[in-house]
Amino acid sequence: xxxxxxxxDELGIRDLLFEILNDEGHAVEVAENAAQARMARxxxxxxxxLLDIWMPDTDGVxxxxxxxxAGLLNMPVIMMSGHATIDTxxxxxxxxxxxxxxxxxTMQKLLKAVEQGLARxxxxxxxxxxxxxxxxxxxxxxxxxxxxxxxxxxxxxDLEQPLREARDTFERAYFEYHLTQESGSMTRVADxxxxxxxxxxxxxxxxGVDLSKAKRVA
Numbered sequence: 001x002x003x004x005x006x007x008x009d010e011l012g013i014r015d016l017l018f019e020i021l022n023d024e025g026h027a028v029e030v031a032e033n034a035a036q037a038r039m040a041r042x043x044x045x046x047x048x049x050l051l052d053i054w055m056p057d058t059d060g061v062x063x064x065x066x067x068x069x070a071g072l073l074n075m076p077v078i079m080m081s082g083h084a085t086i087d088t089x090x091x092x093x094x095x096x097x098x099x100x101x102x103x104x105x106t107m108q109k110l111l112k113a114v115e116q117g118l119a120r121x122x123x124x125x126x127x128x129x130x131x132x133x134x135x136x137x138x139x140x141x142x143x144x145x146x147x148x149x150x151x152x153x154x155x156x157x158d159l160e161q162p163l164r165e166a167r168d169t170f171e172r173a174y175f176e177y178h179l180t181q182e183s184g185s186m187t188r189v190a191d192x193x194x195x196x197x198x199x200x201x202x203x204x205x206x207x208g209v210d211l212s213k214a215k216r217v218a
Contacts, residue, residue, distance in 0.1 A: 001024065001025040001026045001027070002026050002027070002046075002047040002048060002114075002118050003026070003027045003029070003044055003045070003046045003047050003048075004021055004026050004027070004028050004029070004046055004047065004048050004049070004050065004114070005028075005029050005030075005031065005037065005040050005041060005044065005046035005048070005049045005050070006018060006021070006028060006029070006030045006031070006049075006050045007030075007031045007032075007033075007034070007036075007037040007040075007049065007050065007051045007052055007055075007060070007063075008030075008032070008050070008052040008055075008080065009032050009033060009052060009054075009055045009056055010052075011032075013052070013080075013103070014030045014032065017030075017050060017105075017110070018030055020107055020110060020111070020187055021110075021114065023185055023186060023187045024111065024185065024187055024188070025185075026114075029044055029046065033055055033056065033057045033058070034055060034057055034058035034059075034060075034062075034063045035057065035058075037049075037051070037063060038063075041067075041072070045075075046075055047075060047076075047118060048075055048076045048077075048078070048114060048117045048118055049075060049076070049077045049078070050078050050080055050101075050114075051063065051064065051077055051078065051079055051080065051097075052079075052080050052081065053079055053080065053081035053083075053088060053092070054081060054083060060079060060080075060081075060092070061079075061088065061091060061092050061095070064077060064079070064092060064095050064096065064097060065095050067096075068095050068096045073096045076098045076117035076118070076120055077096065077097050077098060078097065078098055078099045078100070078101060078113050078114070078117055079092045079097045079099070079100045079101070080100075080101045080102075080103060080105065081100075081102065081103060082102065082103030082104070098116075098117050098120065099113050099116070099117065101113055107187065107190075107191070107197075108191070111187075111191075168207060171203070171207055172207045172208070172209060174193075175189070175193070175203070175204055175207065175209055176209055178192055178193060179209070186200060186201070
């Protein structure tokens with residue numbers, strides 16, 4: 001996948017973005033200020049940077065302007081802020097930022113912005129994901145694939161058992177299937193099944209689904 005640098009002075013934001021992007025298979029590095037961001041950019045040459053606007057030492061727009069002036073803006077930069085004005089967002093875009101994400105950042109908006117950012121800078125070393133690009137529409141957004149039809153022998157259910165047990169059996173098989181299809185990625189399973197990650201974790205624990213087994217099978 002890609003090397004992504006997350007620059008934000010809030011520990012909670014850094015941890016959240018790290019978890020989501022790492023779960024998607026990206027290599028993620030974090031920095032809490034502009035000084036660390038400069039060093040990380042020099043050392044790791046990220047494929048994409050998520051840059052907070054309001055930081056205590058040097059703000060994100062100033063750092064963006066610095067990189068642009070030095071000819072170092074050779075990677076997509078996505079600005080983030082919970083308090084920025086429209087003028088600030090426009091200025092950042094004029095300098096060279098590719099997109100702007102308003103906090104709180106939803107998982108769907110984050111992944112879509114990262115996907116579009118990386119699409120503008122092809123990664124020669126990134127392995128192709130089988131079947132993924134064929135599901136991308138003209139705007140670069142992935143569309144829902146056609147449902148997979150399973151053979152009748154794939155799973156069987158005892159219809160004589162009480163409804164609650166039957167429902168649990170079906171849900172367990174349902175989630176185990178999607179975990180296997182998504183290589184154990186909780187982020188993608190949550191997105192596909194329409195559940196929040198916290199709810200999904202609770203549901204899997206309640207059903208007794210073995211996450212490590214799902215990843216091994218995948």
